Amino acid sequence: MKTSNILGGFRALYFLDSTKYKNYVIDAIHHPAKLAGLVVQYGLQFIWILPFLFKRSDPLESPWYLSLDVIGSVIMALLLLIFLGGLNKASVSYAPGTYTMADANLLFPSPINQRSVYAWSMIRQFWSSLYTTVLAIIYLPLFGRMLNLPMNHIRLVYSGLTIMVLSILVSSLNFFVFSIAHRFNIGRLIKRFIKVLIIAVLAYVAWGMLSGDNVWEGLLTTLNGPLLGSIPIIGWAKTLIMAPFMSRISPPLFSVLLASTLAVVALSIYYAVDFYEESVTVAEWAQAVSKGDMSSLQSSSEKPQKKSKEMDLDWNLKGPWAFTWKQAIGNKRSQKFIILGWDQLLLLILGAIVGYFSEGFSSITVFALIYVVMYAMLVQVLPVGVQYELHKQYIYLLPGRPWQKISAVNALLSLRAGMRAMALVLPIWILSGLTFSEALAVFLFIMSADVLVLFGMSVVNVIFPTFDSGNVLTVYLRFAVFALSMAPAILIALLIGIPTESFLWGYFGFAVGAVLTVFLQLLITDKIFWRMEMPS
Incomplete structure (x- = not known):
């Protein structure tokens, strides 16, 4: 693919997206209900700052007092859920839900290569993660203050960049797994492997809970232990997100995470040869849900319908x-x-x-x-x-x-x-x-x-x-x-x-x-x- 074609496609995609967002803002200004929805959507995320600002400075004394181990456990649990759950689903299906039916009707028949469209979706994913990053940078210091934890504010850069990189990595990794699963017909094999991995992780966590002095201490020790922390990408991401609260951090760790992300993105772009078909399917589903017309999807489905089972239920209900x-x-x-x-x-x-x-x-x-x-x-x-x-x-x-x-x-x-x-x-x-x-x-x-x-x-x-x-x-x-x-x-x-x-x-x-x-x-x-x- 020529570089001029790629840049031309990116310029066209940028023009379409910028025009779409500009019209969205203009429409919101002229429609109070939509403007109120935007204010509620984004304003409500910042209203939780008030309890932190008006809270007394002394840490709460409670048997449920949160500590660094609890924060680390929550982050590790979320990362395991996001990655393993996403990969388990991606082995059989993928839902690139960043495009609508309007995009499908206008953009997909265009001469723009679908790999360029997929690459642009990764750029959109990166910019959309900025909002989540801002929230994390705001709330992490407030949590540190509430829990009376020592904090290095400069290392918030690691936390913010890691969240942005993870948003791209999760999406591209799921699409890459879906692509190779269908191209090489190994979806069931991948799904079985991921299920075995999930069962192994759950069994290890359960064993850690039972072997500890009590169930809660065992859970915290296991989730913060070296075994789960050594899992590639997941362990690195947890360490980088918690960087502001840690005594030391290895700077090359983020470089390794970034290099891994770039490699996965490159592979996912290379295999993005069926991106249009998957995007159109999800766009049709989203439109049907918003209109409440799920029967249209059932009637247009190309999957062979199984023969209905004959059921005999003698209930005289009228x-x-x-x-x-x-x-x-x-x-x-x-x-x-x-x-x-x-x-x-x-x-x-x-x-x-x-x-x-x-x-x-x-x-x-x-x-x-x-x-x-x-x-x-x-x-x-x-x-x-x-x-x-x-x-x-x-x-x-x-x-x-x-x-x-x-x-x-x-x-x-x-x-x-x-x-x-x-x-x-x-x-x-x-x-x-x-x-x-x-x-x-x-x-x-x-x-x-x-x-x-x-x-x-x-x-x-x-x-x-x-x-x-x-x-x-x-x-x-x-x-x-x-x-x-x-x-x-x-x-x-x-x-x-x-x-x-x-x-x-x-x-x-x-x-x-x-x-x-x-x-x-x-x-x-x-x-x-x-x-x-x-x-x-």
Whole structure:
């Protein structure tokens, strides 16, 4: 490829991107809602500076007092998750989501070589990482001040540059693995190798936790140990990010990381011969999600469809309750069970681990609270329950009240929520020695929270039937509606738990409040469902 063609392609790509961003800014200025979304998106990241600025200078005295080992453990865990999780997925698929359908229709048919387009996407990735780098440079000194850790501010340069380099390295490494996996038909072999590596890392961490004086000390020692620190790229990156807090650092270490990144980028550019096809696939998927039209992807898919299994389920359900029958058929076809699932087995194992290492009811209540919060955050980005059905015409054509249809869609999901809670709490109860009332309180809290989240997302999806993750204001509005839909149950739990100073009664109160809140959520969705109805 001639140098003049490469530079000409870069100039064209720069013109297109600069024009796009200029028009985006102009559009935001003339549309207050979009401007408010930008202010919320970027301003909210800096509002967390205020607690650091107004916090007292003395470090907090607490058994959970954070130290350098905890910071190192968190960084190592994140790096392992990002790299190993990304490589595991990249062995079978790759999602270059930096381009839209407008780019696909205008840019990809152009004479610009797709390797040039991919190389330009790496440059875009580098510039987009500047914002994350600025946040890291701002918050790292504040964390150091809060934890009363000695810090070399000049070495923040290492942290910032490492974060920028990692953003390019992760993307290019995933694409390189995907390219060689498909070109040489070794995707399954690579995936098996990565799974073995993941299992080995998890087994080593578990062994370190069990062999330590206590589980937390063992976890910190293992994640900060020399074995994980010697993993190429991951160990180097962890050391460089923590450079401001370390007594000494090897300057050539960043040079080695940079050289490795340049080598991976060069290889990924060389193998970027199918970049257009992968980008178009992801762009079509993103457009379908934003419009809520996933059926268009299913109809246009070129993959051979497997022959549907014949299912015989003798449930005499009619009207709106036919949705329950439909979901039962789908569960039986995909998982061979109507209510049971593999996720319950994983929760059973998790419950056994928590029950074995727990230190009484207080620690289990904290775990249950963390589990519920993390589950609620996860559900925010997953298509659950009525979200899929709202984009099908038959939900409006079948007879029945809206609340009946939503209840039918969520019926089996609610039963599975109860099974998940039982799978998690039963081994905890057996291994930790909780009383029956304590185990019942935790079970009711987790189950009612699961069901409440399910119906709360029904309210959100009726009000916001489409989900555009690029519209930040819509994302925050969806979260606000979700929080308001769960507020009554949370309020009842606080009104009971705070005066009694008991997690036990607070969890019982939440379960009672959840029942009342679900009825309120059904009433709200029944009243506003008309806005989704198709005009006659």
